[in-house]
Amino acid sequence: MGIIDMRDSRPIFEQISDWYRKLILQGVMEPDEKMPSVRNLAMELSTNPNTVQRAYADLEQKGFIYTVRGRGNFVCGGQVLVQQRKEEMIREIRAILDEGVSMGLDPRDLAREALSGLPQADGKGGQS
Amino acid sequence: MGIIDMRDSRPIFEQISDWYRKLILQGVMEPDEKMPSVRNLAMELSTNPNTVQRAYADLEQKGFIYTVRGRGNFVCGGQVLVQQRKEEMIREIRAILDEGVSMGLDPRDLAREALSGLPQADGKGGQS
Amino acid sequence: MGIIDMRDSRPIFEQISDWYRKLILQGVMEPDEKMPSVRNLAMELSTNPNTVQRAYADLEQKGFIYTVRGRGNFVCGGQVLVQQRKEEMIREIRAILDEGVSMGLDPRDLAREALSGLPQADGKGGQS
């Protein structure tokens, strides 16, 4: 549930980056909303400011946030990013289905089983 | 195309392990077939025997091969492994679809688009 | 279009300074014309008076404006500044062409391609 999971093998900066990437894509954080300051978030997560800094640099490089010198970091506008992530997801699923096909499995079968087990299959997503 | 891609960010031992995992799951390598010897494979791949050893340890730990002291490494029997991998794939796809739902996307739409772009959507998999 | 672009990575004082430098060089602001007062401009841009002050100090140090105590800031006379900026531009272009040559590119080719893509290649500049 928390941002950092010590048992997670991903590096801490990546866990932080991924966490906020999802919040932004879900619309929980809105365009131009202010991110927590580097120092505050580091305190809150009991981690080093450098680590948070790196997570923010990662988010900036990927186009999720922008930095204003002396002011802070702010969330970028979203619909393009959602579209990009959607296409990436499709490629990810396709790669898995592809591997399934090479094992002799039916991709429609895999897709159907994956769909049937979803917690919420109707359209009430995060876009508040 | 080859087993090891220098540009690939995954560690070499993992690339080797993944390569043989796929061959086994596809049925290209059959149950009880002998794996290449550690030394030979290391020579062939121009890599360190320790690295190949580590790949084999990984495959053994995951149940894809078994070791006979003094004889070599051999492929494990297959249908259970295929089933396990299939269930894992379904969980992987479901996780992606789930993230899509939280972004306000329609999971059926994602699945449909992923299916539509497959190179080969009919059932002629690798089972030789 | 505006003076300050939050997304721009340059510091705000530099954006303000650059903006007025261009207006002066283009002749939009004429010699001895009065600059907006520090306070008014700060209000207008919703920024800190210190920041505007710093931009003005920058412009003064570079010879674009002069300060009269108690009266305000005024634009400096122009043709010398245009000539200086012109020489600076030539040096900047030359540095780029030079790097191109070291990469095995033809500098005339680079110059030609840069010229060919200009929005307006004829002489109707900003001189109002």
Add this chain to the structure above:
Amino acid sequence: MGIIDMRDSRPIFEQISDWYRKLILQGVMEPDEKMPSVRNLAMELSTNPNTVQRAYADLEQKGFIYTVRGRGNFVCGGQVLVQQRKEEMIREIRAILDEGVSMGLDPRDLAREALSGLPQADGKGGQS
């Protein structure tokens, strides 16, 4: 002449990154050639390994080098990168010429003067 110039206002990591970017674009460093190790280069430049690490991360992110875990960093293949840089150069020159036009200057004149002062205007570039 050296890699790091303390009077240069650019951050050290960027000076290192730019230095090697140029060597690669000039063909002085060839594809798949090994970069100096992070630790060695840090020693040589009397700087911190973290700083060199950051320079290398920058070069990797921009596609100039690739990393092999446990082995080192290696130079990427070049012609695409040269082409990209060429287009970037043209855009940079065009921006300068554009500003010149807005000041009432003749862009062909600027280009001609920049070309006339080049140390070597013929085609013997760095590609050894």
Add this chain to the structure above:
DNA sequence: GTGGTCTAGACCACA
């Protein structure tokens, strides 16, 4: 207060 850079030094995974 806010982010950006850097040093010093540690520990880890990988080859």
Add this chain to the structure above:
DNA sequence: GTGGTCTAGACCACA
């Protein structure tokens, strides 16, 4: 030996 990550703490520019 090689790169990758992280902590601790400093100093700087900017608003």
